[in-house]
Amino acid sequence: MPNSGPYCGLALTEMEERNLRIPKSICMAGWMGSTLMALSLIYGPFAARWLSMDTIGCSVVGAIYAGSCRTLWGLSICWLIFACGNNSGCWFDVFLLHPIFRALSPITYAMLLFNTLADIFTARHPIYFDEFGMVW
Numbered sequence: 001m002p003n004s005g006p007y008c009g010l011a012l013t014e015m016e017e018r019n020l021r022i023p024k025s026i027c028m029a030g031w032m033g034s035t036l037m038a039l040s041l042i043y044g045p046f047a048a049r050w051l052s053m054d055t056i057g058c059s060v061v062g063a064i065y066a067g068s069c070r071t072l073w074g075l076s077i078c079w080l081i082f083a084c085g086n087n088s089g090c091w092f093d094v095f096l097l098h099p100i101f102r103a104l105s106p107i108t109y110a111m112l113l114f115n116t117l118a119d120i121f122t123a124r125h126p127i128y129f130d131e132f133g134m135v136w
Helices: 012-018 024-052 060-085 090-096 100-122 131-135
Strands: none
Touching: 024 060, 024 090, 060 090
């Protein structure tokens, strides 16, 4: 369905039709940057706590992390979508197009939705996220 309204953005199928080619050096830099950013966001709090032997929640590093982690995570995922949409996904594109993910993706999405709803409606106390819960 072509753009049917003023709020329709560039769909992934339209990106594939444009055949935009990303230079190899920019593609590799994007993948390395995205991977390093995602890994540092996941394991950064553990490393900071281990190196300083102090709680990260009250420090300047914790405030910087809390203020920027969601934006940087979004940028990391944005590169993944952009690169795979422009046929620059390399091996990751082949991995995601494996037929087993066609069966697993709706099941895991349904499990995520039902688990989140069950956690929200059965919680007898406020739900807080810490480093353990985020990695889990």
